[in-house]
Amino acid sequence: MRYLLLICADESVEVSPEESSAVPWLEEVQRRGVRRDGSRLRPVSDATSVRLRGGEVVLSDGPFAETKEQIAGYDVIECEDLDEAIEVASKHPVATYGTIEVRPFWEE
Amino acid sequence: MTPDVEAAVADAFRREWGRVVATLIRMTGDWDLAEECAQDAFALALERWPRDGVPRRPGAWLTTTARNRALDRLRRRATEAAKLQEKAVLTHTDEPDDDGDDDGVQDDRLRLIFTCCHPALSLEARVALTLRALAGLTTAEIARAFLVTEPTMAKRLVRAKGKIRHAAIPYRVPPAHLLPERTGGVLAVLYLLFNEGYAATAGADLVRHDLCAEAIRLARTLATLMPDEPETLGLLALMLLHHARRAARVDDAGDVVTLEHQDRARWDTSEIDEGLGLLGTALRHDRAGPYQLQAAIAACHATAADAADTDWAEIAQLYGRLGQLVPSAVVELNRAVAVAMAEGPAAGLALVEAVEASGALAGYHLLPATRADLLRRLERHAEAAAGYREALKLVATDAERRYLARRLAETTGQG
Numbered sequence: 001m002r003y004l005l006l007i008c009a010d011e012s013v014e015v016s017p018e019e020s021s022a023v024p025w026l027e028e029v030q031r032r033g034v035r036r037d038g039s040r041l042r043p044v045s046d047a048t049s050v051r052l053r054g055g056e057v058v059l060s061d062g063p064f065a066e067t068k069e070q071i072a073g074y075d076v077i078e079c080e081d082l083d084e085a086i087e088v089a090s091k092h093p094v095a096t097y098g099t100i101e102v103r104p105f106w107e108e
Numbered sequence: 109m110t111p112d113v114e115a116a117v118a119d120a121f122r123r124e125w126g127r128v129v130a131t132l133i134r135m136t137g138d139w140d141l142a143e144e145c146a147q148d149a150f151a152l153a154l155e156r157w158p159r160d161g162v163p164r165r166p167g168a169w170l171t172t173t174a175r176n177r178a179l180d181r182l183r184r185r186a187t188e189a190a191k192l193q194e195k196a197v198l199t200h201t202d203e204p205d206d207d208g209d210d211d212g213v214q215d216d217r218l219r220l221i222f223t224c225c226h227p228a229l230s231l232e233a234r235v236a237l238t239l240r241a242l243a244g245l246t247t248a249e250i251a252r253a254f255l256v257t258e259p260t261m262a263k264r265l266v267r268a269k270g271k272i273r274h275a276a277i278p279y280r281v282p283p284a285h286l287l288p289e290r291t292g293g294v295l296a297v298l299y300l301l302f303n304e305g306y307a308a309t310a311g312a313d314l315v316r317h318d319l320c321a322e323a324i325r326l327a328r329t330l331a332t333l334m335p336d337e338p339e340t341l342g343l344l345a346l347m348l349l350h351h352a353r354r355a356a357r358v359d360d361a362g363d364v365v366t367l368e369h370q371d372r373a374r375w376d377t378s379e380i381d382e383g384l385g386l387l388g389t390a391l392r393h394d395r396a397g398p399y400q401l402q403a404a405i406a407a408c409h410a411t412a413a414d415a416a417d418t419d420w421a422e423i424a425q426l427y428g429r430l431g432q433l434v435p436s437a438v439v440e441l442n443r444a445v446a447v448a449m450a451e452g453p454a455a456g457l458a459l460v461e462a463v464e465a466s467g468a469l470a471g472y473h474l475l476p477a478t479r480a481d482l483l484r485r486l487e488r489h490a491e492a493a494a495g496y497r498e499a500l501k502l503v504a505t506d507a508e509r510r511y512l513a514r515r516l517a518e519t520t521g522q523g
Contacts, residue, residue, distance in 0.1 A: 001276040081278040082228055083286065104275045 002036070002105040003085045007073040009098030011043050025092050029077065034088060038075030069099055113158045120166040121150055125244030126329070128170050130216035133279060135197045136178055139241065139269045145181065146244075149174035175200075217242070218281050218333045221326070225294040226277050233268035234297050235304075240265055242329075243322050253304070253319055291334070295343050295399065298327050302347050306354075320351055331386070341390035342400030348383035349406035352376040364507045368415040380410045401430040420449035437468035441478060453485040473502035477512060484519055493519045 009015075022040075029035035044063040051058045063070055072094065079085040082102070089100040128149060132142035149170045163169035175197060182194040224237040236254070239245040245253075251261035271277065282290040305319030327344040334340045356370035365371075387403045396404075405426045412418035427443035440463050448456020460479050469475045480495025496516035503509050 081276040082226075083278055083282070086228065102275075 001081060001085070002076060002078050002107065003082075004103045004105065005038075005075040005077060005085075005089055005092065006071050006101040006103065007040075007075070007092065007094045007098065008069040008101060009072045009094050010069050011072070013097065015097055019097065020093055022093055028091060029075075029088060032088075034077045034079055034084075036076040036078055038073065040073040041071060043072075044070045072098070110158065113162060116162045116166070117150065117153050117157060120153065120170065121244060122325070124167045124170050125150075126217050126220065126242040127167055128174050129241050129244075130220035131171050132174050132178060133220060133241075134216050135175065135200045136182075136193050137196070137279070138193065139272065141178060141181060142174075143241070145174040145177040146170075148177040215281065217329060219279050221294055221330065221333075222281055222290055223272065223277060223279050225290070225297045226272075227290070227293050228275065228277060229268050229271060231297070231300070233264055233271075234293075235301060236261060236264050237268050238297055238301070238326065239322065243326060245322070291337060291339070294330065295339060298323050298330070299343060299347075299399070301326070302350075306350060320347070320354070323347060324351060336393070338390040338393035338395050339397040339399045341386045342397060342403050345383040345386040345390060346399050346403035346406055348379045348386070349403060349410050352379035352383065352410065358507070362507060364511055366511075367409060372414065375410070383407065383410065396429070398430060398434050401426050401433070405430075415449075418449070420446050424450050437463050437466060438472075441469065441475065445478060448482055448485075453482040457482040457486070471502060473499045473504070473508070473512075475499075476502070480515070480519070484515070489519050 026035070047061075047063045049060045049062065049064045051060075075092075077085060077088055079088065082104075085102050089095060089102050092100050094100060125146060128146040129142050132145055133139055136142060152173055153166075153170065157163070178197055179194060182190040182197070220242055221238065224241055225234045229237070232254075236250050239250045239253075240247065247262050247265060248258050250265075251258045254261070256264075272279075281287075301319055302323035305321075305323065324344070324347050327340070327347055331340045331344045352375050353367075353370060355376070356372070356374040357365055359365050383403065384407055387400065387407055390400050391404070405423050408419050408423050408426070424443055424446035427439055427446055431439045431443060441460065444456045444459035444463065446456075447459055457479065460475070460482060463469060464475060464479070476495045477499035480492045480499060483489075483492035483495060493516060496512050496519060500509065500512050500516065503512060
């Protein structure tokens, strides 16, 4: 099963480099061979939201929804089941101060 | 149909539904198909058993019949996915064998209960799924029990089953490192189910009252499946010791009768005996958890001839241990009541005032009500009356309101 991990955190909260370092986590998922893809993302101040309305492209500066936590990165993992995905997600450094949303891929 | 056969089918339904569904889910991986085929099997039993007689092992008959129905249905679907499922069903050969040694089947029910109570599902969904898949209640019955409409409950069940399938929630007993936490989750669902039923006053709503019986039945199943888990036994003991008091909890007018004033002759002695036996077995494991401690408290009440005869010092000590395991202001308030009984109202009042000072139970009617009761016993009537008035502003149920109003009238009459 493939899952998308949406790494969500409040951008305004300062976190020490040790706390936010994903290096140990990346080493673990590498060793387990479960991570397929992933990246950190630039902050929402660099985001552009795109909509097509009445044939017109409508742009807005910023994320699609104003929320307390923003998507700060993503990872694609391939796991046996949700329990394994939860375990992998719970070890991500952001889980200690932000939220990891685990979403299964739409697979038919 | 003869009443005997009808009773045999009803009995088989209560005892075997969860087993049949659990096995079919393992074989097919399809919750809806499993429920449909289990239903088919029971419908066929109603048709066949009056004619052919009740099979020697009804559970095995039902599982085999449901399995054959699954094969029929999968063949008719004639899709690639269905062919794979059909193959999987055909290769499953672990039917229960003749000498009643059905550990494999029991494991299925354990798989089912852990999956229904998976923490990635909402608590509401866990409760609903457990009642549907394991206890065999219909969607309409579960909806009535939780005071929502049938379509709302149907949607909740569909969504939960969808998540199990799409997010790949595993159908299994969790591995050792997850087991303690997940077992706690299962027990919490069963206890919530019990309390939903217990909070409803007797006779006011029979469906809700039935929830207690379902919760006890499920806890009994779990206790059979996990005999070495003392908290499972503790929970079952706790439920039985509370349930034993149900007939004495409400008077003919529907008013709450406090433990102190209950007619103990109306307590169910067979449930008390069973509860005490289970608690004894659990405590021998020497791993007392919150359910065992609560059951031990209930046991102190259940074995006392009246309120005065109760071992309040022991109860106070048990609440103290409970509070160490699961710190809670409600537990501390209960400890205060026990201390008041053991050492006098002044000692209890000091503890109640400490809880009040912490602010943890602001807005909880039992806090001023307890303070008022202790003040009344200290003959500080004006302060007691103020406490009852405060509690009356916060109380939610009519029965409790009447109780407090009665107390207030007594206090002001004396004060």
